[in-house]
Amino acid sequence: MVIGLMSTLITQFTAPAVRHLTWCLLSPPLASLNSVPALEIAEDNPLQDWLMKLNTNPSHLLEYIQKNNHKLLGSYFECLWQYYLLNGPNVSLYADHIQVNTQKQTLGELDVLAEINHKPHHIELAVKFYLQSPNSTGSEQDHWVGPQSRDRLDIKIDKLMQKQFPFLHHEATVNHLIDLKLSHNYQQALVLKGYLFNQYKMPYTLPEACSTGLCMGNWIHASQTQSLIKDNAAADQLWILLPKHDWLGDFSTDINDTESNAIDSCTLEILIHQHFYQNDNPQKLFALMVISIKIDDKRYVEDKRYFIVHDNWPKAL
Numbered sequence: 001m002v003i004g005l006m007s008t009l010i011t012q013f014t015a016p017a018v019r020h021l022t023w024c025l026l027s028p029p030l031a032s033l034n035s036v037p038a039l040e041i042a043e044d045n046p047l048q049d050w051l052m053k054l055n056t057n058p059s060h061l062l063e064y065i066q067k068n069n070h071k072l073l074g075s076y077f078e079c080l081w082q083y084y085l086l087n088g089p090n091v092s093l094y095a096d097h098i099q100v101n102t103q104k105q106t107l108g109e110l111d112v113l114a115e116i117n118h119k120p121h122h123i124e125l126a127v128k129f130y131l132q133s134p135n136s137t138g139s140e141q142d143h144w145v146g147p148q149s150r151d152r153l154d155i156k157i158d159k160l161m162q163k164q165f166p167f168l169h170h171e172a173t174v175n176h177l178i179d180l181k182l183s184h185n186y187q188q189a190l191v192l193k194g195y196l197f198n199q200y201k202m203p204y205t206l207p208e209a210c211s212t213g214l215c216m217g218n219w220i221h222a223s224q225t226q227s228l229i230k231d232n233a234a235a236d237q238l239w240i241l242l243p244k245h246d247w248l249g250d251f252s253t254d255i256n257d258t259e260s261n262a263i264d265s266c267t268l269e270i271l272i273h274q275h276f277y278q279n280d281n282p283q284k285l286f287a288l289m290v291i292s293i294k295i296d297d298k299r300y301v302e303d304k305r306y307f308i309v310h311d312n313w314p315k316a317l
Contacts, residue, residue, distance in 0.1 A: 009048070016246065022051055036160070085114045110167065110168060129307070132144060132197065138207070140154070147307060148286075160192075195217055197307045200306070221310070252300060260300055262293060
């Protein structure tokens with residue numbers, strides 16, 4: 001959940017892309033580094049006014065998204081940040097995806113060079129979703145594993161510290177920036193957003209690198225679906241299976257929106273069973289993001305968030 005002045009606005013925005021953008025900018029960092037600070041975007045009046053106007057008329061944002069790489073969730077996250085740096089108040093985008101090559105190979109890439117409040121920044125962008133490894137306390141970074149079991153929090157942090165941020169100072173990078181007529185003197189900042197999901201009904205402790213205010217949810221194996229539904233036994237309980245782009249921040253929509261795809265508990269159980277137990281292709285047994293919803297002022301508003309994974313997770317398929 002977003003903290004601060006935007007916590008109310010984000011659930012009132014009617015344009016999903018503006019809601020996603022707001023979360024990208026203002027949600028708490030997933031984790032921090034000792035050597036590089038997290039980029040903080042001020043929740044000031046210029047930003048608030050800009051987002052509200054964008055929500056009133058999001059056509060320019062939607063056109064930008066459609067014209068750029070946005071299919072994968074990570075690409076969509078980067079696209080939203082690029083739009084903000086190109087159009088938001090008190091910011092300016094110098095360049096993004098600055099690839100540094102030799103004659104034979106690609107050495108690396110800088111995500112973003114931008115001006116934030118009149119100061120040049122090198123920014124690395126990432127959005128991640130990590131689940132507490134079964135039978136772990138959660139206190140160590142390697143206790144938090146990606147839904148595909150190919151990534152871990154400790155691996156990402158190590159890559160940022162050992163490779164991505166030092167790459168700005170590589171001789172080839174400095175020379176390349178000079179060739180592009182770009183400065184090579186930048187403040188470095190990290191934008192690492194996302195969610196941690198602790199194991200359903202299990203205690204956990206966060207690693208020191210993670211703040212207590214970050215976005216959290218629960219994860220369960222598909223076989224635990226009945227237990228989850230039983231624990232949410234209200235007769236009128238509704239759920240939504242979130243499309244990938246709606247993973248970015250709290251979900252809300254008008255209750256009359258025919259595309260909200262709100263379902264009852266019985267339908268949820270059927271859909272999860274079909275996905276995980278009537279699927280002949282193991283490569284399609286991807287995790288599902290499910291939210292329970294409540295009604296607030298004629299809107300469906302996200303209540304709790306759950307990651308549903310195959311029963312052998314964290315074993316990779």
